[in-house]
Amino acid sequence: MPSMNEIKKLYLSDKTPLSDFLFIADKTRKRFKKNDIELCSIVNAKSGNCSEDCRFCAQSARYRAKIDRYPLLPAKDIVKAAKSAAANKATCFGIVTSGRSINSPEEVRNIAAAVQKIKKEIPLLKCSASLGSIPRIFMRELKQAGLDRFHHNPETSENFFRRMCTTHPYKERIKTIADAKKEGLGICAGGIFGLGEKRKDRLALAIALRDLGVESVPLNFLHPIQGTPLEDAKPLPPQEILRTIAMFRLVLPKADIKVCAGRIVNLRDLQSMIFFAGASGMMIGNYLTQQGRSPALDLQMIKDLGLNIK
Numbered sequence: 087m088p089s090m091n092e093i094k095k096l097y098l099s100d101k102t103p104l105s106d107f108l109f110i111a112d113k114t115r116k117r118f119k120k121n122d123i124e125l126c127s128i129v130n131a132k133s134g135n136c137s138e139d140c141r142f143c144a145q146s147a148r149y150r151a152k153i154d155r156y157p158l159l160p161a162k163d164i165v166k167a168a169k170s171a172a173a174n175k176a177t178c179f180g181i182v183t184s185g186r187s188i189n190s191p192e193e194v195r196n197i198a199a200a201v202q203k204i205k206k207e208i209p210l211l212k213c214s215a216s217l218g219s220i221p222r223i224f225m226r227e228l229k230q231a232g233l234d235r236f237h238h239n240p241e242t243s244e245n246f247f248r249r250m251c252t253t254h255p256y257k258e259r260i261k262t263i264a265d266a267k268k269e270g271l272g273i274c275a276g277g278i279f280g281l282g283e284k285r286k287d288r289l290a291l292a293i294a295l296r297d298l299g300v301e302s303v304p305l306n307f308l309h310p311i312q313g314t315p316l317e318d319a320k321p322l323p324p325q326e327i328l329r330t331i332a333m334f335r336l337v338l339p340k341a342d343i344k345v346c347a348g349r350i351v352n353l354r355d356l357q358s359m360i361f362f363a364g365a366s367g368m369m370i371g372n373y374l375t376q377q378g379r380s381p382a383l384d385l386q387m388i389k390d391l392g393l394n395i396k
């Protein structure tokens with residue numbers, strides 16, 4: 087394993103051959119994760135109408151992105167989505183809601199009822215919730231219902247975050263993660279790339295997540311959506327994406343590194359290389375506001391690579 091200083095040098099330098107960097111990351115993945123792959127799937131349980139102004143997000147009410155907008159789904163629909171995720175071999179199911187935070191006790195009760203039913207009917211499926219910066223009392227209620235993980239992304243470095251969002255501070259996101267940890271929940275937290283940030287911002291995010299003791303790290307790559315301020319953003323080249331995945335594996339060697347939104351559109355034919363860049367998981371099925379590809383194609387890809395679904 088290279089030291090932190092070596093990882094920084096290797097990642098930040100354009101002179102590092104990609105194949106060398108991926109080789110080290112792949113060795114590290116095998117050492118800590120063997121050939122086991124974790125598959126995640128999510129349900130967009132409450133969509134759009136968000137008060138916040140995150141420039142990459144189609145769910146902000148301030149932008150004109152063409153997306154479905156709806157209030158919180160009933161518990162039975164969330165449970166149905168979990169069953170479909172499990173049938174597609176997902177090992178972790180995420181309940182995701184738009185907005186800075188879920189703040190009504192009724193909504194939390196509805197989500198807790200869904201979690202309880204999912205854990206009763208599909209006990210092996212890990213259950214995660216991404217509900218914004220909710221208070222600790224709500225986290226406790228969800229943990230008691232059986233929630234395994236809380237998901238909340240810092241998204242990028244503290245410095246760059248100010249350019250992406252002006253309606254809430256970075257510190258609020260970090261505090262939410264720390265609160266969930268104090269409540270005994272596993273933490274899933276990562277970011278989105280291709281916003282115009284530099285490599286040093288991605289590295290700063292990886293170090294922040296390491297310091298927070300995050301166990302699962304979703305990596306998203308911007309799929310520019312018409313109507314958002316980043317609709318014309320230049321996509322990251324596939325090789326830069328692979329280099330970034332490798333850096334996350336090396337900074338967080340024991341974490342689950344998962345490639346989520348933007349995989350198909352940004353990596354195209356190189357998407358199977360995510361595992362040789364150090365990823366140990368990926369999202370299958372649909373994304374929050376965009377369609378994914380058929381889970382059958384992803385399952386076949388994993389089988390063809392000789393990897394095992396955890």
Ligand code: SF4
Nearest residue numbers: 136138140143146185
């Ligand atoms: S990322 Fe979350 S907080 Fe930001 S606009 Fe989208 S839904 Fe709202």
